[in-house]
Ligand code: HEM
């Protein structure tokens with residue numbers, strides 16, 4: 001039996017139980033990005049393109065240190081650049097490696113209607129299976145980080161896989177391997193949280209970053225990609241990192257109460273009409289030609 | 298057409314012209330396709346419906362186009378029928394007596410015209426739902442082109458579209474029930490176009506009086 005199937009703990013648009021739920025004792029993996037030591041060299045962008053064999057596209061120069069305005073279906077890993085002015089008037093160049101956050105409770109997966117188009121493996125990696133994707137773009141609406149991107153030619157959605165092929169062979173993701181400053185780390189979620197906490201503490205105690213902290217948003221159940229930020233109270237300055245990301249409440253309403261109410265109403269309506277017919281029958285037979293007022297026509 | 302021209306031989310009256318019937322069936326065909334493919338994406342239990350209709354990516358591709366056809370047909374109905382669908386005093390009385398209608402005591406109903414108040418409600422319910430389905434459907438059609446700062450449009454549409462669809466499903470079920478099962482003869486009227494004089498008298502006495510009663514006032 002394919003190990004891939006046994007590794008699935010969450011699956012989109014699926015009726016019935018999840019094949020890999022409760023079958024493995026893998027630990028949750030995590031990528032740690034220390035924005036305070038990222039120099040914006042973009043080695044990770046290149047490594048991502050290379051390992052995943054992605055077709056090249058044009059870069060867009062916007063007078064900053066950024067390769068293009070946002071990630072694309074064939075560009076999953078983008079260093080966002082932001083020039084930030086501090087209260088004392090000094091400038092900081094903030095670099096944030098942006099990619100799929102591999103949410104513990106992924107909004108993309110919750111929104112997806114196609115059986116098995118989005119899966120979460122038991123190690124926490126959220127992966128798109130383009131063979132099952134129908135191109136509806138619901139995942140784009142479900143994701144609070146604006147990550148899934150549509151290939152306009154094939155109408156299939158793509159994003160960072162956290163190098164699930166490498167990780168399942170015991171390797172670290174390509175971006176981690178390429179980073180020259182060591183600002184990227186990969187390991188279990190527990191270890192990465194520990195390391196991130198220590199680094200944030202170091203920044204608070206030995207540098208002048210009183211608000212340094214770890215970004216692991218609980219609104220989506222925590223993420224498989226966590227950041228160390230100089231100022232964790234202002235995640236927005238890092239290229240618009242959301243302060244308290246949630247799966248949009250309308251998406252939850254749609255996939256939760258509305259679904260159940262709708263199903264009950266539809267089935268109830270069908271049964272109700274059937275019972276009504278058994279009780280009252282047709283208003284008149286087709287061949288009855290006496291009208292309700294009792295006159296012959 | 299003047300009222301008396303609606304009378305055709307053998308005790309029948311013309312209820313729907315060819316144009317009206319064609320419009321009805323274009324809307325119905327498109328609606329049934331939209332319903333089947335829409336429900337396939339609504340519930341994992343019904344996903345197989347999209348698979349047998351040519352595959353889920355194909356259903357996803359064609360559903361919005363069928364939506365445009367459906368909208369065009371409903372719009373045509375609006376142009377043809379809106380003036381006849383206005384709410385009148387008879388309709389108010391009809392709603393007050395609706396429990397008699399739903400228990401087949403039609404002799405206790407006020408005399409409906411060409412359309413009774415329930416049919417008018419169905420018409421307006423479908424019309425406004427279709428407008429809402431089109432507006433939200435266009436957003437769902439191209440979510441990747443909605444800019445990030447207009448994302449609330451997507452957040453509204455994912456709820457508005459199925460909610461409006463569910464409302465039409467309620468209307469649709471009652472519509473089929475009335476037209477096929479409860480009012481025998483109604484189904485024939487959208488196929489052949491005519492109903493028996495008895496049918497007209499029984500269900501639409503006001504309309505019957507207009508055409509057979511020799512009154513020269515045009516039907517409203
Ligand atoms: C009027 C124009 C319409 C347009 C442009 C439109 C477009 C869309 C689009 C783009 C989607 C997203 C995925 C898909 O293709 O299935 C969708 C979903 C859907 N549509 Fe429509 N549609 C229209 C009318 C209708 C009508 C009349 C119904 C009535 C049954 C309907 C029922 C649904 C349902 C149930 C869904 C799935 C919602 C969910 O996933 O929860 N649509 N529509």
Ligand code: SF4
Pocket residue numbers: 012108111112113114117118128132133134135136137138139140148156157
């Ligand atoms: S576009 Fe996204 S939500 Fe739709 S089927 Fe593909 S992966 Fe699922």
Ligand code: SF4
Pocket residue numbers: 099100101102103106107108109126142143144145146147148159
């Ligand atoms: S960041 Fe977006 S695409 Fe990635 S797992 Fe979370 S919701 Fe899905």
